[in-house]
Amino acid sequence: MASTVGTPLYDRLRTAILSLDYVPGEKLTERGLESDLDASRTPIRTALLRLEADGLVRREGRGWSVTPIDLTEIRALSEYREAVEAACARLAAARASDSDLAALADSLNETGNADTWSGDPTSAHATDLAISEAGIRAGNDFHALLAQLSGNPFMADSIRGVMTRLLRTRWLEVRTPESRAHAREEHLAIVAALQRRDADAAAALVVAHTRGTAERTLAFLSDERRRLRGRGFAIIESEPARAHLDAV
Amino acid sequence: MASTVGTPLYDRLRTAILSLDYVPGEKLTERGLESDLDASRTPIRTALLRLEADGLVRREGRGWSVTPIDLTEIRALSEYREAVEAACARLAAARASDSDLAALADSLNETGNADTWSGDPTSAHATDLAISEAGIRAGNDFHALLAQLSGNPFMADSIRGVMTRLLRTRWLEVRTPESRAHAREEHLAIVAALQRRDADAAAALVVAHTRGTAERTLAFLSDERRRLRGRGFAIIESEPARAHLDAV
DNA sequence: TCCTCGGGTTTGGGATACCAAAGCGGTACG
DNA sequence: CGTACCGCTTTGGTATCCCAAACCCGAGGA
Numbered sequence: 057m058a059s060t061v062g063t064p065l066y067d068r069l070r071t072a073i074l075s076l077d078y079v080p081g082e083k084l085t086e087r088g089l090e091s092d093l094d095a096s097r098t099p100i101r102t103a104l105l106r107l108e109a110d111g112l113v114r115r116e117g118r119g120w121s122v123t124p125i126d127l128t129e130i131r132a133l134s135e136y137r138e139a140v141e142a143a144c145a146r147l148a149a150a151r152a153s154d155s156d157l158a159a160l161a162d163s164l165n166e167t168g169n170a171d172t173w174s175g176d177p178t179s180a181h182a183t184d185l186a187i188s189e190a191g192i193r194a195g196n197d198f199h200a201l202l203a204q205l206s207g208n209p210f211m212a213d214s215i216r217g218v219m220t221r222l223l224r225t226r227w228l229e230v231r232t233p234e235s236r237a238h239a240r241e242e243h244l245a246i247v248a249a250l251q252r253r254d255a256d257a258a259a260a261l262v263v264a265h266t267r268g269t270a271e272r273t274l275a276f277l278s279d280e281r282r283r284l285r286g287r288g289f290a291i292i293e294s295e296p297a298r299a300h301l302d303a304v
Numbered sequence: 305m306a307s308t309v310g311t312p313l314y315d316r317l318r319t320a321i322l323s324l325d326y327v328p329g330e331k332l333t334e335r336g337l338e339s340d341l342d343a344s345r346t347p348i349r350t351a352l353l354r355l356e357a358d359g360l361v362r363r364e365g366r367g368w369s370v371t372p373i374d375l376t377e378i379r380a381l382s383e384y385r386e387a388v389e390a391a392c393a394r395l396a397a398a399r400a401s402d403s404d405l406a407a408l409a410d411s412l413n414e415t416g417n418a419d420t421w422s423g424d425p426t427s428a429h430a431t432d433l434a435i436s437e438a439g440i441r442a443g444n445d446f447h448a449l450l451a452q453l454s455g456n457p458f459m460a461d462s463i464r465g466v467m468t469r470l471l472r473t474r475w476l477e478v479r480t481p482e483s484r485a486h487a488r489e490e491h492l493a494i495v496a497a498l499q500r501r502d503a504d505a506a507a508a509l510v511v512a513h514t515r516g517t518a519e520r521t522l523a524f525l526s527d528e529r530r531r532l533r534g535r536g537f538a539i540i541e542s543e544p545a546r547a548h549l550d551a552v
Numbered sequence: 553t554c555c556t557c558g559g560g561t562t563t564g565g566g567a568t569a570c571c572a573a574a575g576c577g578g579t580a581c582g
Numbered sequence: 583c584g585t586a587c588c589g590c591t592t593t594g595g596t597a598t599c600c601c602a603a604a605c606c607c608g609a610g611g612a
Contacts, residue, residue: 063565085593096567097594098346102353109357118574118594135395136388136458143387152547205547210384212545214462297460299400299453334564344597349564366564366604 065095066103073112073122074223081124081290083116111221124290125225127274132297134270137218140211141203141266142259145246148205149255160201161247164240167194191236192226198243202262205250222273228284229276239269313343314351321360321370322471329372329538331364359469372538373473375525380545382518385466388459389451389514390507393494396453397503408449409495412488415442439484440474446491450510453498470521476532477524487517 062070069089072078089100104120107113114123152160167190196219203215229235242265249258277284281291310318317337320326337348352368355361362371400408415438444467451463477483490513497506525532529539 087593098566098568101594102349102565105350105353106357109354120594132456132458135456136391136462139387139391139459140384143384147383148547156547207545207547208380208383209545210380210466211387214384218458297455297457299396299404299455333562335562345564346596346598350595368564 062106063099063103065093065099066106068093069100069103070107070110070112073107074220074227076224076227076289078122079288079290080122080224081292082122082288084113084120084122086120110217123221124292125228125277127277127291127293128296129294130222130225130270130274130277133218133221134266137215138263138266140214140218141199141262144203144206144208144211144215145250145258145262146255147207147211148202149250149253149258151207152205152250154251156205157247157251160198160205161244161251163194163197163201164243164247167191167240188227188231191231191239192223195226195239195243196223202246225273225277228280228289229273235272239265242268310354311347311351313341313347314354316341317348317351318355318358318360321355322468322475324472324475324537326370327536327538328370328472329540330370330536332361332368332370334368358465371469372540373476373525375522375539375541376544377542378470378473378518378522378525381466381469382514385463386511386514388462388466389447389510392451392454392456392459392463393498393506393510394503395455395459396450397498397501397506399455400453400498402499404453405495405499408446408453409492409499411442411445411449412491412495415439415488436475436479439479439487440471443474443487443491444471450494473521473525476528476537477521483520487513490516 078084084104086097086100086104089095089104090097093100104113108115108120112123113120115121199219200212200216203212206212242261246258246261246265249261277291284291326332332352334345334348334352337343337352338345341348352361356363356368360371361368363369396405447467448460448464451460454460490509494506494509494513497509525539532539
């Protein structure tokens with residue numbers, strides 16, 4: 057489970073954005089949210105400020121908008137994540153206790169059973185959604201936990217931030233049982249390397265996993281861009297940041 | 305120069321904290337700041353929220369306080385920075401244009417002359433302060449620029465954040481001309497490696513520089529801890545984060 | 553002397569009123 | 583028919599006001 061405790065309002069708005077109730081690119085007005093969320097502007101404003109720091113919301117001229125899905129941003133995030141998460145893996149290999157690693161492995165076993173679960177046949181769609189959500193959360197939690205095992209709070213925080221920014225794209229992707237199984241295999245391999253205390257292998261596996269995930273996500277989004285746009289999602293590809301000298 | 309443009313209030317408060325006008329550990333009240341800064345509580349609150357995200361201010365029970373200097377945090381920051389900045393160096397070696405690197409080198413030459421500058425003899429102390437500040441800013445800017453040359457905005461942001469959190473300790477350190485020259489040498493070596501497009505060397509130099517700086521800073525703070533505490537600075541050493549399973 | 557309990561004061565959180573400016577639409581003129 | 587201008591409406595920014603709870607301090611009792 058995620059950390060939960062911000063203000064209730066922050067959590068509600070955050071969840072709404074992450075679950076795509078507010079569409080990427082959608083414009084928000086403080087006064088609109090006031091009635092949507094049935095709260096006063098003051099707490100809404102603080103929630104927006106925090107969400108801005110999370111990268112889920114941004115200022116658009118005057119006013120606010122839900123951060124659009126940006127292919128360029130996803131590339132940069134993956135690159136960033138690759139560096140940090142590899143370092144996390146190395147540190148975790150050196151620092152995590154055996155019991156921590158066992159717990160990490162266990163968490164994978166739990167979620168691994170979701171697909172073989174015989175759900176309520178009356179609501180196949182709802183079940184699919186539930187499994188999707190469980191899979192998404194499992195992936196998220198795995199990486200957050202791994203980062204935590206680095207013992208470095210800054211690394212853990214930055215991974216949490218990256219995962220947050222990436223989370224919405226997971227909802228868009230079709231998550232087949234095969235892809236879930238694949239992700240789980242890679243996660244298990246990472247844990248195994250950590251348990252062998254093989255830092256190099258763990259780092260390499262993390263990098264491979266990260267890179268593969270990013271590639272699949274980007275490929276999917278490029279393919280489905282048109283369709284998703286039709287559903288109202290702003291999917292953009294901003295100008296890649298060039299190294300420039302002016303204005304540090 | 306730093307980015308400058310938040311709200312004027314945010315900038316003022318941020319500067320005041322970074323230049324130790326508000327002492328590490330000091331308690332802040334919104335209503336106190338209201339009169340200090342001659343502004344209303346609303347903008348003060350938004351400034352505090354942003355500063356909280358910057359790690360310069362934290363909630364203390366109810367209420368706010370200036371983040372104390374925490375040796376454990378400095379260690380974690382350095383470890384984090386080492387990973388990110390090494391990655392930045394590799395990327396910069398691959399991506400930065402020759403002219404960008406030349407500009408980076410130039411910025412070092414400019415500031416290198418500060419120590420040989422014949423200042424106004426009437427105010428030696430003010431001159432020392434000015435040189436210190438110039439040196440601090442130079443170091444800060446160098447690393448920020450380097451990170452920027454990675455072409456990855458997330459890396460650049462995280463380095464900016466790390467440098468911000470570390471900035472106050474620089475003010476506490478005695479910066480001798482020798483130490484400034486030493487830092488400059490290492491910066492020059494990094495640029496040289498980048499210009500040779502030698503990613504491995506650049507990364508290694510960055511790591512060495514980062515590690516050395518951290519060690520010197522920590523050694524200094526440990527030594528002077530008592531004295532600095534006497535001046536009212538909260539210098540603490542919090543419990544290192546242990547990898548724990550509960551509450552991701 | 554130390555601890556406990558209580559009440560007054562301080563403080564952050566939330567709600568609301570006001571303001572200036574940006575955005576939008578309609579109208580009138582070319 | 584197109585365009586430019588003007589005024590109204592919307593919206594974020596700011597200033598206060600109110601409230602509940604946390605905090606502080608002192609008095610009283612063990």
